[in-house]
Amino acid sequence: xxxxxxxxxxxxxxxxxxxxxxxxxxxxxxxxxxxxxxxxxxxxxxxxxxxxxxxxxxxxxxxxxxxxxxxxxxxxxxxxxxxxxxxxxxxxxxxxxxxxxxxxxxxxxxxxxxxxxxxxxxxxxxxxxxxxxxxxxxxxxxxxxxxxxxxxxxxxxxxxxxxxxxxxxxxxxxxxxxxxxxxxxxxxxxxxxxxxxxxxxxxxxxxxxxxxxxxxxxxxxxxxxxxxxxxxxxxxxxxxxxxxxxxxxxxxxxxxxxxxxxxxxxxxxxxxxxxxxxxxxxxxxxxxxxxxxxxxxxxxxxxxxxxxxxxxxxxxx
Ligand code: ACO
Numbered sequence: 108x109x110x111x112x113x114x115x116x117x118x119x120x121x122x123x124x125x126x127x128x129x130x131x132x133x134x135x136x137x138x139x140x141x142x143x144x145x146x147x148x149x150x151x152x153x154x155x156x157x158x159x160x161x162x163x164x165x166x167x168x169x170x171x172x173x174x175x176x177x178x179x180x181x182x183x184x185x186x187x188x189x190x191x192x193x194x195x196x197x198x199x200x201x202x203x204x205x206x207x208x209x210x211x212x213x214x215x216x217x218x219x220x221x222x223x224x225x226x227x228x229x230x231x232x233x234x235x236x237x238x239x240x241x242x243x244x245x246x247x248x249x250x251x252x253x254x255x256x257x258x259x260x261x262x263x264x265x266x267x268x269x270x271x272x273x274x275x276x277x278x279x280x281x282x283x284x285x286x287x288x289x290x291x292x293x294x295x296x297x298x299x300x301x302x303x304x305x306x307x308x309x310x311x312x313x314x315x316x317x318x319x320x321x322x323x324x325x326x327x328x329x330x331x332x333x334x335x336x337x338x339x340x341x342x343x344x345x346x347x348x349x350x351x352x353x354x355x356x357x358x359x360x361x362x363x364x365x366x367x368x369x370x371x372x373x374x375x376x377x378x379x380x381x382x383x384x385x386x387x388x389x390x391x392x393x394x395x396x397x398x399x400x401x402x403x404x405x406x407x408x409x410x411x412x413x414x415x416x417x418x419x420x421x422x423x424x
Contacts, residue, residue: 110231110239111276112422114172115392117267118163119379122153126260133256140260145355149263149380151248158190160266161244162203164388168240168268169204171395180236182210183226185219185384186244187293187413188310196244206240216291217351218282218410219243219384220269221418225282227271239271243385250293252311261353262312263380267388275423278405279337281330282418290318291413319415320357326411327351327361330419334407338421342367344405346424349394351410352376352386361409383412400424 125148126137140146152160161184169176182197189196189212197210215222223241230236247262296310327350335342342365350358355376362372373394382389387410394400404424411417 109228109275109277110271111274112269113174113272114168114170114270115268115388115395116164116167116169116171117265117385117389117392118160118167119150119265119389120152120155120160122151123148124151129260132253133259135256135260143354143356144261145374145376146261146380147377150265152246152264156190157244157246157264157266158196158199158203161196161200161242164266164268165200165204165240165242168270172270172272174238174270174272176204176206178238179206179208179240181208181230181239182206182242183223183239184210184212184242184244185215185223186212187214187216187383188246188250189244197242200242215384215412215416216414217353217381217383217386217412218414218416218418219412220387221280221408221410221420222282222416224277224420225280225418228277228280231271231273237273240268241271242266242268243388245383245385247312247381247383250310250312252309257316258312258314261381263382265379265382265385265389267385267392269388269391278421278423279334280418280420281333281337282416283326283330284414284416287415290315290322290415293413320354322415323353323357323411324360324364326417327357327409327419328364330409330417331361331365331407334419334421340405345371345407346404347371347373347394347400347406349373349387349390349406349408351412352379352390353381353411
């Protein structure tokens with residue numbers, strides 16, 4: 108017995124930072140950002156905190172699934188950095204929504220949802236799990252270098268959630284890692300030794316954009332091909348591909364390699380930027396709420412991120 112997606116939810120901060128406003132912070136332009144990435148604006152936590160947003164997304168997903176918090180058997184949170192180091196973010200969400208199940212975080216950068224789905228698949232296979240909540244919580248604005256124009260323009264904040272229940276929606280899931288600490292990394296931040304010596308580097312995104320780009324296009328394409336092969340369908344039979352929203356050009360290149368028209372990709376990067384692991388949940392939630400998904404459709408999810416990691420999943424909706 109595997110699982111299906113019973114409900115989705117998402118919540119983003121109210122404050123919108125446009126490309127023109129970004130050009131007042133670093134030397135850039137709306138034209139450069141749009142042409143290279145497809146991003147027009149991003150949401151930034153100003154008046155909300157990450158936990159409040161995570162709880163909103165979780166409650167929305169539970170409501171749309173018709174599941175009560177006390178029915179949950181597990182909560183997994185995907186995050187680069189939750190509200191605290193400990194308790195983990197999933198425990199904080201568990202307390203706020205009033206659930207009583209086990210709860211833990213995973214950090215697989217932007218690929219979080221795919222790894223969480225893979226873990227969920229194992230839990231459902233044990234036969235004791237009936238309902239799982241997966242929550243994404245990402246506050247990228249607190250971990251970018253706001254003086255580095257090559258990275259700070261790319262990211263935004265957001266949260267999302269999915270509720271899973273027993274069923275046969277999942278057709279295949281694959282996850283992948285090729286450890287590399289040079290291409291994309293975030294130092295854990297500075298700390299002080301017993302004698303006052305400051306060690307470590309500030310906690311902010313460091314990235315070789317060109318190398319990430321090459322990895323991304325290849326990883327997203329091969330991930331989708333793999334899950335299609337496992338499920339015995341051709342990529343041409345996919346009704347929708349929901350890709351990690353990192354860069355419109357990456358999405359276009361991957362769709363072209365899959366010989367699929369862009370109309371089958373769900374894209375919302377224009378208004379959110381890259382919200383790391385939350386990006387897939389927010390996109391999936393918007394797609395579900397758009398009413399475009401019909402029962403029986405083939406929907407692929409695909410992502411890549413720090414690690415370097417990547418993954419893909421295929422659902423029969
Ligand atoms: N505004 C204006 N100019 C800029 C900006 C900016 N914001 N940023 C960089 N430039 C300049 C560069 O300095 C460079 O100038 P130069 O030619 O004089 O040296 C020029 O623009 C071109 O830079 P490139 O790096 O060649 O630009 P490219 O077309 O490769 O696009 C980008 C850069 C958007 C970062 C692209 O490589 C990309 O999207 N890579 C993938 C990034 C990504 O997906 N990251 C996900 C991380 S997910 C996670 O796990 C946290």
